Amino acid sequence: MSVIAPKFRLGYFLKSLTDNIFWIIILLTLVGIPTLMLVLFFIDLPVLNGTLLTPFLAFTMIFHPETSVPLVKSLLYTDFFKIAAFPGFGFAALLAAGTIFIERKLLAKLQLRVGPLYCGKVEGILQLMADGLKLISKEIIIPAKADKPIFWAAPVLFVATAAAFVSLIPVAPGWVIADLDVGLLAVFAIIGFFPIITILSAWSANSKFPFIGGIRALHQMVSFEIPLILSLLGAVILTGTLNLSKIVESQSNYWFIAFLPIGAIVFFISMLAELERIPFDLPEAESEIVAGWLTELSGMMYGLVQLGSYLKLYAFAALFVVLFLGGWQGPMVVPPFPAEIITHGIEAGPITVQVPGLPITTQEMLNGTLWFTLKTGAVIFFILIPRGVFPRIRIDMLLSIGWNKLIALAFINIFIALGLLYAGVLGPGGLL
Amino acid sequence: MTARLPPGLQLEKVDERIMTLNVGPQHPGSGHMRLIIQVDGDRIVSCDPDPGYVHRGEEKMAEYRNYITNIPHLERPVIHDSCNILYPYCLGVEELLGLEVSERAKYVRVIASELNRFTYTLYWLAIYGIFLGHSTMFMWPAGDRELAIDLLEKLTGARVTHSYFVPGGVRNDLPANFEDVCLRQINYLEKRLKTYADIFYDNPILIARTEKTGVLSREDAIRLGTTGTVLRASGVDYDVRVKEPYDVYDELDVHTNVLKNGDSYDRSKTPWLDMLESCNIIRQALEKMPKSGSVRVKLKPNPKGGNDEVYKRVESGRGSLGAYIVSRSKPEPYRVKLSVGSFRNLICMPYLLKGEKLGNMPAVYWSLNYWPVEADR
């Protein structure tokens, strides 16, 4: 449906405004109020301190600091907040969105041009929102002979797996969604899902170019999983545990990258290959196979795949930081909260508000988050730069790198780690 | 179905191993032509190029227009290299009409022709980079091309399709202060060209991707009748500007860049070396140009040639470009045939792509310096 936009007429505009207002009022009264009454009919309002918690009382309580601050603080430590906002989906999505924007501007500066410029008053900040709205509003076209259930499910599975990966990364001391004792092994298990989802999406599209792209993606991801896993074993040997939070804690004196540089480089290259970033973006090679396994995805399905892809980028970069760069360890730069806030409350002009339990977060958490974000930002910067500098690699070169050179380097790394451990230099009971 | 299919349509046999890919006009990696490629796994079994999507009947339409009105018309096959495609036509018509071109006009023609070589080759380099996945190599040449296009705009008045050469010289003289601006921008352009070496030509991934692919040996290059940078990358020292000099090229010092291996890497490096050479040619031409003089010969209205034919050749960005003009004592030419380098190099494509990996297809295809619009005319 392509209509050439008619000329603007004030009458039509006012008519559309009043139409919208009319429908909103109708829906609220005819549908909203009965629903509200039904809800209130079946739910018993709780009794708090002898008074009935009506909606009015609830609103007052929310806006009064004395009662709201403990409420906020208790909400902060629930599981739901951890999953949805802080070290989970919200934080990761925010960093992913920031990554996309910074990638476009960084690449533009490298290529001597301006990136997004006109969306949003300051250098195109709102460009992502515009792109997101555009993708949501597009029509989703499914090829006629595609395998529909799998075709619809594949992007959703992609985002779900990427989000599962994000949930294992510790951001600050104590702030991790799933603190598993076999955290690193769970990471490997989740990474193993990605080739399956890619090949499912490619196969179900029932078309030649996604087929070639999917086969290439399968080759690429499978052949780089082994060096990925092997390169991380060096860090595991030095700490003796698979728990990601404990790996971070054991880097309090030194960072592992100082002693395992080869492992870090192997992990970095394998990470680029798992993320399908240039120079390893064969599955999406635009000049040979149109868009690889993403060819038949349109509209929000493509948006979901991009979201999952950038969540994966954040998660891999965070994993690199956790394992090699010391996670959230860093000198304490956040000043301690002044003691008066805790005991006396805030003084703001003629009003003094006594708010008990005020510092919502602890000093360690802010410090840890700050260092973690800085380090992840630096790693993401180094992931973004090869996009402007290298051409795409070919499939046989990729396979020879993944199966020959990287596995050999990863083994050398393991031997170095074992050597350092048995010489008593590092690890439990070592010098450092 | 025993009826013969119209050309361009093929019945696809469903085979167990061989898959037919239509790298067609709606493919981001193909240009305005179609390649019917049959792949067996990752190997290309056969390749059938299908040009002709942009055929507009230029040569036929040239028979209905007189010699001057043909100018905006015959430059359309290659819009940004338009001076080079008009060059053999103007040289031919000058010989048919017996016109004498002034020295200054010849030097200005040489400068415009070399600037056009920049715009074409930088555009080609940009697309070559993006076909290999190197987005920076698309942006940098496209940006630096603006410097050359800016010079052409000051000189001729238009960014592309300049309509600048006429039989008898060029249409207008250099604007004021052109030499200084030209020298400054050409020097800067040369500096920028040299930075491509680090990021593209010495990039190990590019070298691994294009070396030893699509190897065209010296004998094959001569036998298949290739021309231009494809020929020079296979070890044959032939440049029309040096071997059959026209205008003032015999007074300028042109160095031919010949590379030995004949693979895609050499074919992608030769145009870059040629561009560095063009900077020198422009600087020499600006020095040696006579400082004043007319640049255009006043023609009688409706000039006619005798019963004659002429063939003139010029080196353009894609190879030798020739124009064969037949006149029969009328203001319109009887026949104009353009012999373009792209179409003659097209024969290499099925020959080189057979047996290659599918991943090498963009590297080999685009390194043949094929411009579809010009090949179809």
Add this chain to the structure above:
Amino acid sequence: MGTATGIIRALNSGIKHLAVKRFTLRYPEEKLKFVGDGYQFDPTTGAGIAGYKGRHMLFHDKCTGCQLCAIACEGVAEAIAMVKVPEEWKHNKKAIMPQIDYGKCVFCGLCVDACPFYALYMTNDYELSSFSKEALIYTPSQLQVKPEVNQDVDIVIDDRGATHG
């Protein structure tokens, strides 16, 4: 380790370019300046004067209605047609002047070359878009108006790169 040095050199070159200035011209806030006032033809010397080939400008006090511009355009784009104008000029007894259809014009400038009276110029104006094809046909009185162009940006080359400024 040739590959490793090559990779590091490429990365180095890429990072060094983060310090080079951006080259983009911020159109429409900045517009490029052209050399002169537009392409003109000097019938006495028989050669043109370098300039940008944009919209035409017709001098009513010089045009005699000889139709040479229309004849020159016939083989190229057929964009010029002669129309009657309600003006009375001594040198234009037939009272016809060219009207140019910019939907067909290819801006080659052969009409400017053909005019023997120095009456047709091309100016620097290139922003000629309109909402309908009829609005693209410029009548002789529309062609009389000198376009307002505010173009002032040039390419500036310094040691941190070339920019438009």
